[in-house]
Amino acid sequence: MKIEIRNGRLIDPKHGIDRTATLFVAAGKVAAIGEAPAGWNANRTIDAAGLVVGPGLIDLSARLREPGFEYKATLESEMEAAVAGGVTSLACPPDTDPPLDEPGLVEMLKHRARSLNKAHVYPVGALSMGLRGEALTEMGELAEAGCVAFSHADQPLADTQLLYRAMQYAATFGYRVWLRPQDAHIGKGGVAHDGEVATRLGLPAVPASAETIALATIIALARETGVRVHLCRLSTADGVAMMRAAKKDGLAVTCDVAAHHLHLCDVDIGWFNAQCHLVPPLRGTRDRAALCAGLADGTIDLVCSDHTPVDDDGKQVPFGESEPGATGLELLLPLTLKWAAGEKVALPAALARITAQPAAILGLDAGHLAVGQAADVCIFDPAAHWVVEPQALRSQGKNTPFLGLEVPGRVRYTLVSGQIVFEH
Amino acid sequence: MRNPQLNADGGLTHLLTLEGLPADVIRQILDTAIPFTSIAMRDVKKVPLLRGKAVFNLFFENSTRTRTTFEIAAKRLSADVINLNIGASSTSKGETLLDTVDNLVAMNADMFVVRHAQSGAPHLIAAHLNRTGRNHVHVVNAGDGRHAHPTQGLLDLFTIRHYKRDFRNLTVAIVGDVLHSRVARSLIHGLTTVGTPEVRAIGPQTLLPTALQALGVRVFNDMREGLKGCDVIVMLRLQSERMRGALLPSAGEFFKHYGLTPDKLAMAKPDAIVMHPGPMNRGVEIDSAVADGERSVILPQVTFGIAVRMAVLSIVAGN
Amino acid sequence: MTLPDAEQTLAALADRMRGAVAFDARFVGIYSGGAWVAERLAQMIPGEHPVGYIDVSFYRDDFHRKGLKPEVKRTELPFEVDGATIVLVDDVLYTGRSVRAAINELFDYGRPERIELAVLVDRGGRELPVEATYAGARLAVARELSVVLSRGADGRLLLSTEAVGAERAAESSGA
Numbered sequence: 001m002k003i004e005i006r007n008g009r010l011i012d013p014k015h016g017i018d019r020t021a022t023l024f025v026a027a028g029k030v031a032a033i034g035e036a037p038a039g040w041n042a043n044r045t046i047d048a049a050g051l052v053v054g055p056g057l058i059d060l061s062a063r064l065r066e067p068g069f070e071y072k073a074t075l076e077s078e079m080e081a082a083v084a085g086g087v088t089s090l091a092c093p094p095d096t097d098p099p100l101d102e103p104g105l106v107e108m109l110k111h112r113a114r115s116l117n118k119a120h121v122y123p124v125g126a127l128s129m130g131l132r133g134e135a136l137t138e139m140g141e142l143a144e145a146g147c148v149a150f151s152h153a154d155q156p157l158a159d160t161q162l163l164y165r166a167m168q169y170a171a172t173f174g175y176r177v178w179l180r181p182q183d184a185h186i187g188k189g190g191v192a193h194d195g196e197v198a199t200r201l202g203l204p205a206v207p208a209s210a211e212t213i214a215l216a217t218i219i220a221l222a223r224e225t226g227v228r229v230h231l232c233r234l235s236t237a238d239g240v241a242m243m244r245a246a247k248k249d250g251l252a253v254t255c256d257v258a259a260h261h262l263h264l265c266d267v268d269i270g271w272f273n274a275q276c277h278l279v280p281p282l283r284g285t286r287d288r289a290a291l292c293a294g295l296a297d298g299t300i301d302l303v304c305s306d307h308t309p310v311d312d313d314g315k316q317v318p319f320g321e322s323e324p325g326a327t328g329l330e331l332l333l334p335l336t337l338k339w340a341a342g343e344k345v346a347l348p349a350a351l352a353r354i355t356a357q358p359a360a361i362l363g364l365d366a367g368h369l370a371v372g373q374a375a376d377v378c379i380f381d382p383a384a385h386w387v388v389e390p391q392a393l394r395s396q397g398k399n400t401p402f403l404g405l406e407v408p409g410r411v412r413y414t415l416v417s418g419q420i421v422f423e424h
Numbered sequence: 425m426r427n428p429q430l431n432a433d434g435g436l437t438h439l440l441t442l443e444g445l446p447a448d449v450i451r452q453i454l455d456t457a458i459p460f461t462s463i464a465m466r467d468v469k470k471v472p473l474l475r476g477k478a479v480f481n482l483f484f485e486n487s488t489r490t491r492t493t494f495e496i497a498a499k500r501l502s503a504d505v506i507n508l509n510i511g512a513s514s515t516s517k518g519e520t521l522l523d524t525v526d527n528l529v530a531m532n533a534d535m536f537v538v539r540h541a542q543s544g545a546p547h548l549i550a551a552h553l554n555r556t557g558r559n560h561v562h563v564v565n566a567g568d569g570r571h572a573h574p575t576q577g578l579l580d581l582f583t584i585r586h587y588k589r590d591f592r593n594l595t596v597a598i599v600g601d602v603l604h605s606r607v608a609r610s611l612i613h614g615l616t617t618v619g620t621p622e623v624r625a626i627g628p629q630t631l632l633p634t635a636l637q638a639l640g641v642r643v644f645n646d647m648r649e650g651l652k653g654c655d656v657i658v659m660l661r662l663q664s665e666r667m668r669g670a671l672l673p674s675a676g677e678f679f680k681h682y683g684l685t686p687d688k689l690a691m692a693k694p695d696a697i698v699m700h701p702g703p704m705n706r707g708v709e710i711d712s713a714v715a716d717g718e719r720s721v722i723l724p725q726v727t728f729g730i731a732v733r734m735a736v737l738s739i740v741a742g743n
Numbered sequence: 744m745t746l747p748d749a750e751q752t753l754a755a756l757a758d759r760m761r762g763a764v765a766f767d768a769r770f771v772g773i774y775s776g777g778a779w780v781a782e783r784l785a786q787m788i789p790g791e792h793p794v795g796y797i798d799v800s801f802y803r804d805d806f807h808r809k810g811l812k813p814e815v816k817r818t819e820l821p822f823e824v825d826g827a828t829i830v831l832v833d834d835v836l837y838t839g840r841s842v843r844a845a846i847n848e849l850f851d852y853g854r855p856e857r858i859e860l861a862v863l864v865d866r867g868g869r870e871l872p873v874e875a876t877y878a879g880a881r882l883a884v885a886r887e888l889s890v891v892l893s894r895g896a897d898g899r900l901l902l903s904t905e906a907v908g909a910e911r912a913a914e915s916s917g918a
Contacts, residue, residue: 203571271544319542462819
């Protein structure tokens with residue numbers, strides 16, 4: 001199918017393109033930019049006047065809830081949500097049920113996703129069997145089945161010896177390890193940041209040191225093993241400072257932040273609003289400011305949605321009993337745009353953090369629009385605002401702290417491999 | 425964000441926490457408790473204020489003391505009282521907390537007195553009732569997790585005012601496990617709201633929450649230092665679980681540093697009063713000589729508790 | 744309309760009560776106006792007349808509409824109610840509801856031998872079968888007005904009217 005996308009503001013952060021130009025798509029790939037290829041005859045023309053035409057978004061963490069949690073969401077609904085949010089590639093964490101620790105499960109997931117013909121799914125494999133932190137998984141087999149990296153999701157990894165071995169093993173074969181820095185013991189049972197809000201509300205707390213201690217351990221082990229490690233979901237100002245120092249030292253470490261943490265802090269919990277129960281917890285205003293600045297100056301490489309659909313039963317209960325998590329695929333773009341406006345970051349640089357940068361971490365040639373590239377495109381209206389309401393969300397998870405709030409950025413068209421998979 | 429405890433006219437319609445309550449709402453409750461103390465001394469201890477109203481004691485955490493006091497208070501207001509002991513887990517029957525509440529409202533409940541192990545449970549119920557337009561049903565928090573025990577805070581304030589008259593001259597010390605104590609949090613909010621110039625917390629670092637200063641409290645780890653010049657000393661109960669969680673090595677060590685003995689009491693003002701929300705662990709947080717001594721007002725606290733709860737139930741029911 | 748002078752009305756009320764009221768009758772004033780009147784009567788009428796005070800807030804029939812007022816005073820009856828002759832004293836008798844509440848409350852303190860009612864002003868408009876045993880003056884007052892008793896710094900009593908809407912004032916005068 002030949003598609004011509006005209007009059008749009010074409011932004012390709014990786015190649016430094018930011019101008020009005022026409023994008024030509026044919027046979028699933030980018031055929032040309034600016035001038036039509038010889039003998040061009042479009043089957044479909046999209047008028048993108050007033051819209052931004054950019055690479056499809058790449059989300060490094062989206063829980064699809066399959067296998068095992070189908071009552072919360074299914075691949076069908078969440079893939080709909082992804083493309084409605086302009087996300088054309090996503091990585092899903094291994095904490096499914098059963099966890100992604102066997103090649104068969106990974107293959108099944110990839111197969112299911114492929115058959116839906118929506119976004120590309122890149123499973124992240126479990127670092128240890130069952131995510132129990134006792135024995136290594138067969139990383140080679142998992143990599144062959146399609147795992148792009150290995151992580152421990154949100155499960156504690158108390159055994160530092162095992163962590164060390166896992167990192168050595170991964171380094172041997174060049175596998176990437178993604179870790180969320182959280183000490184296994186400090187702050188166990190905590191549901192909110194250890195600060196004034198948790199003290200006032202009487203909520204069990206997670207101190208910032210739970211993150212910084214784990215971060216110190218991982219950085220030290222990364223230095224020793226030389227493994228490529230990506231730190232997931234930074235939440236503290238001190239953590240950002242540690243990453244800055246580690247990068248300055250020349251260590252091959254990268255990190256990300258969840259979109260929610262760029263905007264919310266513990267005060268937003270208000271009177272026990274379980275929508276704000278997240279992992280890692282929303283921290284203080286100083287932490288939020290450091291995360292925003294860190295993403296702007298490149299200390300933090302990218303932002304992800306950390307999409308975690310939670311049903312109403314998981315939220316309509318007292319805070320300490322509620323399930324942490326929020327729906328996020330459809331909010332990745334709006335929340336990134338909002339962050340960029342606040343930090344005065346130009347649109348191309350902002351988009352880089354949800355396209356080219358995540359692609360680099362995944363080790364994929366994606367997140368850009370060079371000629372010959374698979375045509376994964378996101379066409380959106382940066383000026384359109386919409387109110388976050390359950391009806392407006394395609395995900396089965398309708399729970400988000402942003403319910404009732406207005407956000408900027410409406411996706412109009414999403415193309416995956418040259419096919420229009422979403423139109424609004 | 426409007427205070428979920430107040431209705432559109434600023435009247436108290438739920439009592440969830442003392443935090444953020446206007447000072448004159450607190451004073452009104454304390455003032456209204458005074459005539460109720462007299463009622464307790466008559467032969468006929470009842471007044472007809474809540475006749476025909478159904479008060480449900482929803483206790484998800486066991487507590488005979490608090491439940492009994494609320495029951496007495498409600499019955500003295502001529503209300504019908506129904507006790508529901510749902511035990512440790514609200515979902516033990518598979519029914520969620522809000523489902524339970526909806527069912528009881530359908531059975532014409534007018535008021536819920538709620539005790540729950542989770543901080544925020546009464547807020548959840550009140551928000552649910554407000555959101556579903558059931559403004560005539562009221563929630564009174566009888567203790568939620570570590571968060572709040574507002575009626576205890578109020579009866580502590582009533583006791584202090586009874587013996588000391590004016591909060592604005594007082595130094596009050598709260599001693600013990602503040603970290604896990606909803607009683608301490610409520611008392612701190614109450615004292616700061618009514619203008620107490622100095623509120624102190626005394627305990628080991630393991631038992632004091634991180635951001636206590638932000639609540640307007642002066643922190644002491646040394647009890648003798650902390651008691652100097654105090655007018656009121658409130659001793660908190662130390663639960664045995666604290667020893668298991670590596671927060672404290674032993675009860676004996678705690679008593680040595682933080683138990684209220686006559687010689688430590690001597691550091692406070694000569695007319696200082698000693699309070700304890702109960703039940704007491706003699707020899708752990710308080711020496712019997714002090715508990716039974718002339719500065720102790722621990723027993724009067726209990727009597728005042730019924731009058732204060734009658735005041736709370738009446739005010740909330742009338743809004 | 745012209746209201747009678749409160750002090751003269753009080754004198755007229757005392758006249759009616761002198762010689763009619765029991766020698767050991769206990770005067771119970773309903774806060775606040777009734778309390779002031781009861782205190783003055785106790786001085787003006789010979790005999791042993793201990794004064795008690797009653798706050799009817801906990802016995803009113805309009806609690807569910809109006810809630811508790813911000814200041815509830817303490818009922819103080821420094822004498823035995825059982826077997827006593829009690830003269831309930833109020834400033835203005837109107838619907839009769841306050842008196843009904845006061846009687847109910849008195850019975851929770853004991854069983855009086857007899858209760859009589861003395862009011863400074865009877866303005867008619869009864870909604871319950873209540874009558875004053877002694878009244879200082881009888882008036883007809885428009886529905887839109889409430890009759891209010893106040894006390895000056897020198898202790899002198901003063902009667903005035905207020906438009907209804909100043910509802911709190913109405914509550915202490917027998918609404």
